[in-house]
Structure formats: structure tokens, C-alpha cells
Amino acid sequence: MVALLSTYSYSQSYTQLYQDRANLLLQSNINTLLTEFANLGVKTTGSTQNNNAFTWLQNKYVSYGYTTSTTATDLKIESQSFTYSGKTSKNIIVTKKGTKYPDTYVIICGHYDTIVGPGVNDNGSGVAIILEMARLLKNVPTEYSIKFINFSGEEQGLLGSQAYVTNIVNGTTPKMNIRLVFNLDEVGGVAGANNNKIYCEKDGTPTQPTSMASTYATYPSTNNAASNTFNTILMNCFTLYNNGAVSPVTSYIERSDYMPFDKNNDVSIGLYEYNQSSHPHKSTDTYANMDPIYVYNVGKVATAAVQHFAVATTSTLGTENIKPSEVRLSLFPNPVQDYLYLGIDEKEFDISIFDSTGKLVHRSKNNQMINVSSFSNGMYILHAQIKGEKVSEKFIVKK
Numbered sequence: 001m002v003a004l005l006s007t008y009s010y011s012q013s014y015t016q017l018y019q020d021r022a023n024l025l026l027q028s029n030i031n032t033l034l035t036e037f038a039n040l041g042v043k044t045t046g047s048t049q050n051n052n053a054f055t056w057l058q059n060k061y062v063s064y065g066y067t068t069s070t071t072a073t074d075l076k077i078e079s080q081s082f083t084y085s086g087k088t089s090k091n092i093i094v095t096k097k098g099t100k101y102p103d104t105y106v107i108i109c110g111h112y113d114t115i116v117g118p119g120v121n122d123n124g125s126g127v128a129i130i131l132e133m134a135r136l137l138k139n140v141p142t143e144y145s146i147k148f149i150n151f152s153g154e155e156q157g158l159l160g161s162q163a164y165v166t167n168i169v170n171g172t173t174p175k176m177n178i179r180l181v182f183n184l185d186e187v188g189g190v191a192g193a194n195n196n197k198i199y200c201e202k203d204g205t206p207t208q209p210t211s212m213a214s215t216y217a218t219y220p221s222t223n224n225a226a227s228n229t230f231n232t233i234l235m236n237c238f239t240l241y242n243n244g245a246v247s248p249v250t251s252y253i254e255r256s257d258y259m260p261f262d263k264n265n266d267v268s269i270g271l272y273e274y275n276q277s278s279h280p281h282k283s284t285d286t287y288a289n290m291d292p293i294y295v296y297n298v299g300k301v302a303t304a305a306v307q308h309f310a311v312a313t314t315s316t317l318g319t320e321n322i323k324p325s326e327v328r329l330s331l332f333p334n335p336v337q338d339y340l341y342l343g344i345d346e347k348e349f350d351i352s353i354f355d356s357t358g359k360l361v362h363r364s365k366n367n368q369m370i371n372v373s374s375f376s377n378g379m380y381i382l383h384a385q386i387k388g389e390k391v392s393e394k395f396i397v398k399k
């Protein structure tokens, strides 16, 4: 046990470069990803929408520079099929090779299938963060390999993650060497609430639901100490990298894709919202009912934490190329009927909206949700003045 623990001994300190990379995660990207995820509809395992979501994910990873080429040796996108109720569904697995321990993996996972509703919180929130993380860390050298995985079949009983553990993790002798499984499931928060806390989940016996507690108590406990070590690093990251916007609260892993790994004696931790939404698994699990700013705050810290877990380089002399954050603006939905949302990464900005004749029809400050229900149909142009820079976007009102 002592020898095992020493493998995980790791001194943690604030790393400015980890913060700089995490700061490149963009609120506007989170908003766009969540909106697109919503527009994909109800992504029930094996459905057309579920397959469309897989293609959407694959296209995202490709746009970040990962490849579906079967001959590639790094930055590879792969899929794993499994069947559910006579239909086929797929997990998507994206691998970035480590520099020092290429055969030892940090797995970052979050399911993309949904049930009954569009699942923007459960689990568009985790998916959006994982996509941003994959985009930001693609060119960052890490000592350990990273796998970004979006499982399907989670809602039917962890089918995708179980298939992955059974056929891929345990499909070789010896089995795949996993340093850590870090699962993000339902980190969307509650619209209108003060979402300033998050559950950092470690291995142990969960307290609820009590029906599952007895089941999980039978899972191996030999990996609990290592899980605790990584969870402590994760919790520290919320203090180190987030200026207290979201504070960590200890909890236990349960009812998500880390459980098949835990049962397989792999080390698991996870994130889960503290203010528990009542919308998951309902048609009301929509963008409007969750908190995209909370997703952004959690995503930034998670991106810093993954750099600790995979031991990212603390030098900029690698192959990475960090671009400074630029002023960005996105408008959605577009066309719009009633409320126009602004995806913007700044807190202070001035908005003016002009109609197609050039007449000023709206002016406000720091307003990310503009009521346009009184506007008549047509094209408009929105100007945002941010830190002395001016950005403009067109949008259409259509009722």
C-alpha cells in the first residue's frame, strides 16, 4: 500500500502557465457548444439524434486538429460501437500521447447521450467542458497520455463505459494502465440560483441513493486512497485557479460512467453540480434552465486540474502555441423571437442595436440577455464596445 501510494505522491503548487492555458477557455465557446448540443435534440442511445451527436462531436475534435486517420500515431479520434436494444451506438475516444509515460492514461470522460430531453445540463455541460479542454490542451505536452472520451448509453445503465472497460481497458494483457478517470456529468447548475459550489467526488461509499450505497460498498476499496489524493488536488484547484467563484465540497462517486472503472479497480474522481437541477431526464433540461456561466467557471478549473493530473509542461518551449484571448462575441439563437443571448467573455460592455435602416433601436450596458420581443421582423446589427474594442454581429428577428 505504501509503495502504491508513493506512485501517486505529487506536490501541488499554483502554476501560472496552467492558469494562463485555463483562461483560454471561452464563455462564448461554452455557450455555442451548449446551444448546438441543445439543437441536436433528444439524443437517446441508438437514435438518429444520438448518431448525429456522435458526428457533431467528431467534427468538433477534427476542427481542433485531431484526426480520424487510422494510420495516425497521435491526436487520434476513434470510435467504439456497442448495441443497445437492437440498435448501434458509439463511444468517441480521442487520444493525445504523453511525453514520458505514453502508455499510462488520464481519462477525461462525460456521456453525450440524453434521455427524454435535450440534456443540456445532463450532460451537455460536461461535454462542452471536455471539448474546450481538448481544444486547449491539444498542443500542450503532458507527461501522461490523455484520453478524452464521450460515452453513449449512460442513461440506460452505463452501457458505453461498461463496454469500454470490458472490451478495451481489459481487452489487452496486461490491461490498460490508467492513472486516473475524471468524469464530468451534470455540471450545469440551476438557472437563477447562486451556483457557487461544486461536488468533488472521490471513491468511497456514497450516502445516497441508499439503495445503491450497499452495491457500491462491494466495490474494491484498494483504490480509494489514490482517489482521495487526486480529489484533494482537484479541490485545491478550485481554491488556486478560480478566485473563489466556485468552492469545492467533498462527495462520493456514484451513478455515472466512472463506476465500471471503479469496479475494475481503476482510480476515479468526478465533478457534479452542488445546486441539484430538477430538470435532468426531462424535456425541460434546456439551455434556459441551467447556468452557462457556472459551466464556464467549472470548466476553467477542470482544465487547470487536468494539467496537474497529466503533468503538463511548465515551459512554453514545447510545440504549443498559445494565442492571446481576443474579444469575441456570439449571438444566439439566430434567428431570434424573444430573448437574444450574448456569448461574450467580458463583464463590462456597451451594447447598441441598429435596424436595417440604421436607426438605433436599443442601448444597454453589461446585458447578456436582451428582450427583442417588441422588435419587428428583419435584420439588425448589434455593436458591442468591449475594452475600447468594437465588435459587431448581425442577427435576424423572425416570429
Ligand SMILES: [Zn+2]
Binding pocket: 111, 122, 123, 154, 185, 186, 256
Ligand atoms: Zn448524466
